[in-house]
Amino acid sequence: MPVHMELRRIIISEIHEQQVVMLKEVDGDRSFSIMIGIFEATSIDRRVKHLPSPRPLTHDLVASVVENMGGELRDVYISELRDHTYYAKLRIRLNGEMVEVDCRPSDAIALAVTASTPIYVAEDVLDEVCGE
């Protein structure tokens, strides 16, 4: 069962190359952190803070492509942890079917924040990072 998570914290460091986002279970206490790049962290951060942009930024463009092609971003899903790398999917409803698009969790989270859609994480990923 996918577990519903929320973005709890973004830690942006100008000294380190890797930034951190922390996800927390909505109906529970488990949480974990993912290391992401500075561009993605900044993109998530400006969305959370509702900083306006005169022109669509790259994650706005992803949301806009989905919408203009007649789809609806339903949720994003962090499905797997393999060799220290998290794998995620965008789940898009299109003509009554669900289209899944492979992506990095950082892009998935930026999209979820942009389009106000839920973030899910696979139960076994949570088990692995939080201990059973």
Add this chain to the structure above:
Amino acid sequence: MPVHMELRRIIISEIHEQQVVMLKEVDGDRSFSIMIGIFEATSIDRRVKHLPSPRPLTHDLVASVVENMGGELRDVYISELRDHTYYAKLRIRLNGEMVEVDCRPSDAIALAVTASTPIYVAEDVLDEVCGE
């Protein structure tokens, strides 16, 4: 008539915030430069150099969303220059129709390089920046 252009040069400066891409007419000599952000410049640069990435980067994700939703990116089009800002569109063929998605020229050029599609610029934009 849209004019077919090619990416001629990317100038990345670590000192300045704005980076430069130069587009040149394929069947002519006119060229002009667009100022873009460091993230977009780096993204275009790594595509031009065919630098591999283990996971899809954000512009790969845009291309992948288009493809997974059954569309085909046909070309990108820099359509307008207004108040010193260039406006662009992704032109996507979907179910026999053309879907246009508003974007920044930097994202458009990154997508064109990713998906190996042509870059067009409106004739009146070229007239304005290159002189008639």
